[in-house]
Amino acid sequence: MIEQLRLLVKLQTVDKTAYELEQELGRIPARLAELDQIEQSLHSEQNIVQAELDQAAKIRKELERRAEELRARQRKAESRLMGAKAQKEYQAATAEIDEAKDSIKETDDLLIEAMERHEALAAKAGALGEKLAAAVAGAEEERANLAQRKAHLEGQIQQLQGQRKTMTCGIDAQLLSEYDFIRPRRQGVAVAPVSGGSCGVCHMNMPPQQYNELQRMDKIMRCSSCQRLVYWADSDQFNDL
Numbered sequence: 001m002i003e004q005l006r007l008l009v010k011l012q013t014v015d016k017t018a019y020e021l022e023q024e025l026g027r028i029p030a031r032l033a034e035l036d037q038i039e040q041s042l043h044s045e046q047n048i049v050q051a052e053l054d055q056a057a058k059i060r061k062e063l064e065r066r067a068e069e070l071r072a073r074q075r076k077a078e079s080r081l082m083g084a085k086a087q088k089e090y091q092a093a094t095a096e097i098d099e100a101k102d103s104i105k106e107t108d109d110l111l112i113e114a115m116e117r118h119e120a121l122a123a124k125a126g127a128l129g130e131k132l133a134a135a136v137a138g139a140e141e142e143r144a145n146l147a148q149r150k151a152h153l154e155g156q157i158q159q160l161q162g163q164r165k166t167m168t169c170g171i172d173a174q175l176l177s178e179y180d181f182i183r184p185r186r187q188g189v190a191v192a193p194v195s196g197g198s199c200g201v202c203h204m205n206m207p208p209q210q211y212n213e214l215q216r217m218d219k220i221m222r223c224s225s226c227q228r229l230v231y232w233a234d235s236d237q238f239n240d241l
């Protein structure tokens with residue numbers, strides 16, 4: 001029985017390492033998806049800002065065109081005023097000049113606002129572009145690292161699986177299937193050392209009678225709290241493990 005327990009404890013060391021590596025491996029796809037998500041959301045944000053920037057540029061250009069047109073109209077009216085021969089013609093030109101001046105002022109005010117908005121959006125788009133470029137570069141680097149890490153983990157896991165195969169040969173089939181049943185349900189740890197009367201994994205104290213039985217080491221026992229297979233770790237039999 002002791003030999004069986006010793007084999008299980010050794011197997012546990014290999015399995016626990018493999019379990020932790022598998023957990024890490026299992027988290028890689030989620031991190032990759034997260035990186036895609038970060039990039040995508042920055043891209044969408046950039047598209048929105050770019051659309052706003054295009055619109056602001058269009059408005060600014062239109063206002064500049066209008067301001068130019070109004071100034072041309074004013075200059076024409078001024079030259080008509082210079083050449084006016086009749087009172088009526090003079091009055092009409094004056095009225096047109098006044099009207100053009102009012103419109104120019106109105107347009108210039110709008111143009112200042114439009115220029116400010118356009119410049120602010122251009123700055124925002126620039127900052128976002130830099131942020132996106134940095135995120136893309138960072139994501140690329142992390143993806144490469146993750147791919148490398150994945151290959152490394154897979155290799156290590158495969159190696160541990162090979163070791164496991166050799167180690168399980170000497171273990172009783174019934175005991176091994178019990179162990180394999182518990183393992184995935186208990187965070188990859190199916191065997192717990194009991195030292196000083198308490199379970200080394202869940203830390204519950206073992207009832208004294210059970211603890212006495214455990215010290216006899218003549219049967220396989222379980223922790224009544226966490227249900228893991230237990231062994232008396234204070235025994236000399238497990239000193240070297």
Ligand SMILES: [Zn+2]
Binds near residue numbers: 200227228
């Ligand atoms: Zn326990």
